Amino acid sequence: MVRVYQYNAEPINRPGSVDSVRSVSVAALEIRGPAYHYPxxxxxxxxxxxGDYTRKYLPRETCAVISDSNIAPLFADHVKRGLASADFQPTPITIPAGEKSKTLQQAAAICDQMIAAGLDRQSFVVGLGGGVIGDISGFVAAIYHRGIPHVQIPTTLLAMVDSSIGGKTGVNTSAGKNLIGAIHHPALVIDDVDVLKTLPRREFNQGFAEIIKHAIIADAEMFVGLKNVDLEDLAPLIRRNIEIKSKIVAKDERDRTGERALLNFGHTVGHAIERAGNYREFLHGEAISLGIVAACSVSMKKAGLPRDQRDAIVDLLQRFDLPARLPPNFQREKIFQALPYDKKFESGKIRFVVTPRIGSAHLSNEVTMEDIREAVDQL
Structure with missing residues (x-):
């Protein structure tokens, strides 16, 4: 269940606050599931x-602010001052940027720093960054003192529309992505669209891979609207994507019925491409874009996706400068070596999400490795 309401934030002039701010309209999405509830x-x-928003939802005192070497110089001091102005005691923790930091070893190092700072079970964790930071900070929050609250402050479009919602946290292993993790929903998500202005164009564009995925599996109307999206007013688009994802998650929080698996459209091949590129050649959204193209090829064969709709999907991905073809020299065989380690495989069987038409998707057990190989060969 998702309920949206608006309220106006009045100007503040509290001594010691970061700055007085103008009155702004804030959309608060109330996200509910059988066992969780957060705004x-x-x-x-x-x-x-x-500081005000966090104090409203978390009456605690101490916290760790986990960020990375790219984001911390931009926002960490601002966040620290904002929390301190509401009488929180933040401990900043910065890790190297990139997927390579999403490991058990890095999570343990963060926990050690939190212990040294005296943080306890009454503390909370703030994740300030993109998807990698959201995943590892959420994982740390899930395991520290057997679980403390987590505040998500995503700084990328991809994290705002996708990874900050749903409670999935985790780290990678040498075998694959997110193979170790926990479901740990945030206590609060804060999507400040102004931070997106700092993103390089490539980083910004990768967020549209997840947005287009949501449109393919659940919202044909949004798919059409993306052709003329207003990049100066992204808040409505972000809200719509949060609504789509949170509704799917609420039906199947722990991925037991196959409903939540629909969110993996394009991810079976996409994650394998990420790993085959050693998490360096492609950004996550770029790999998912390629995975979506492959999933469309499989869907044409197994679900009857019309050719013109497949072409419309590829055209929309390319409109946001997302890749639809692999580089000629890319080692495709590494993709197939990575596939069996993906979480979408169960007991050696492939659970593959296909789309029969834009706006709809379902889980198929009829897709073979040969079908996937054929689709990858066409990339």
Missing amino acids: ALVGSNLLARL
Whole structure:
């Protein structure tokens, strides 16, 4: 269940606050499931009131602010001051940027720093960054003192529309992505669209891979609208994507019925491409774009996806400069070596998400490795 309501944030002039801010309209999405409930705030200039928002939902005192070497120089001091202005005691922790930091070893190092700082079971974790930071900070929150609250402050479009919602946290192993993790829903998500202005174009564009995926599996109307999306007013698009994902998650939080698996459209091949490229050649969204193209090829064969709809999907991906073809010299065989380690395989069987038409998807057990190989060969 998702309920959206608006409220106005009034200007503040509290001694010691970061800055007085203008009155802004904030959309608060109330995300509910059978065993969880948390708000996602979407709007502009939200970091200026970070302390107030956090105090409203978390009456605690101490916290760790986990960020990476790219994001910390941009926002960490601002976040730290905002939390301190509401009488929180933040401990900043910075890790190297990139997927290579998403490991058990790095999670353990973060926990050690939190222990040294005196953080306890009454503390909480703030994840300030993109998907990697959201995943590892959420995982740390899930395991530290057997679980403490987690605040997500995503700084990428991809994290705002996808990874910050749903409670999946985790780290990678040498065998594959997110093979170790936990379901640990955030206590609060704060999507300040102003931070997106700092993103390089390539980093910004990769978020549209997940947005297009959501449109393919659940919202044909949004798919059409993406052809003329207003990049100066992204808040409505972010809210819509949060609604789509949170509704799917609420039906199948722990991926037992296959409903949540629909969110993996394009991810079976996409994750394998990421690993085959050693997490360096492609950004996550770029790999998912390629995975979506492969999934469309499989869907044409196994689910009757019309050719013109497949072409429309590819055209929309390319509109946002997302790849639809692998580089000629890419070692495709490494993709097939990575596939069996993906979480979408169960007891050696492939659980592959296909789409019969834009706006709909379902899980298929009839897709073979040969079908996937054929689709990858066409990339």
